[in-house]
Amino acid sequence: MQTILDSADQPAHDAFVEKKSEFIGDACHIDSLDEALAFVQTIRDQHPKARHVAYAAVCGGSDGRLAERMSDDGEPSGTAGKPILDVLRANEMTDCVVAVTRYFGGILLGSGGLIRAYSTGASITVKAANKAKIVPC
Numbered sequence: 001m002q003t004i005l006d007s008a009d010q011p012a013h014d015a016f017v018e019k020k021s022e023f024i025g026d027a028c029h030i031d032s033l034d035e036a037l038a039f040v041q042t043i044r045d046q047h048p049k050a051r052h053v054a055y056a057a058v059c060g061g062s063d064g065r066l067a068e069r070m071s072d073d074g075e076p077s078g079t080a081g082k083p084i085l086d087v088l089r090a091n092e093m094t095d096c097v098v099a100v101t102r103y104f105g106g107i108l109l110g111s112g113g114l115i116r117a118y119s120t121g122a123s124i125t126v127k128a129a130n131k132a133k134i135v136p137c
Helices: 033-046 081-090 110-128
Strands: 002-004 012-018 021-029 052-060 066-071 096-103 131-133
Touching (some): 002 021, 021 033, 033 052, 052 081, 066 081, 096 110
Antiparallel strands (some): 021 096
């Protein structure tokens, strides 16, 4: 397992444009799912004109159980939160949250396009983050 070291006030950050829609990723370390919700709210406050702020968070793991939470934030079901969560699972991440903000560019991406875009947004953000391997002691 590994985690993101970036704090909520200095989150990992990256962005890209897909068919005129801008996708902005932010990620930070959390100690609880409540901290994840607070972080997502700060991202929403930073981007009041954004159409969607989808996120996924994973917390826990010392006892072998992970608590997960995700939201599509108005995107079609399973096209935003789940791809972000899948990136966290694939990278074996815990105690972190990734939020991907979308500014709609006027071109519909379709379900497959949304899944790819949110997955890419999460991937580039996790790549940009300062990570640390968790070693049980």
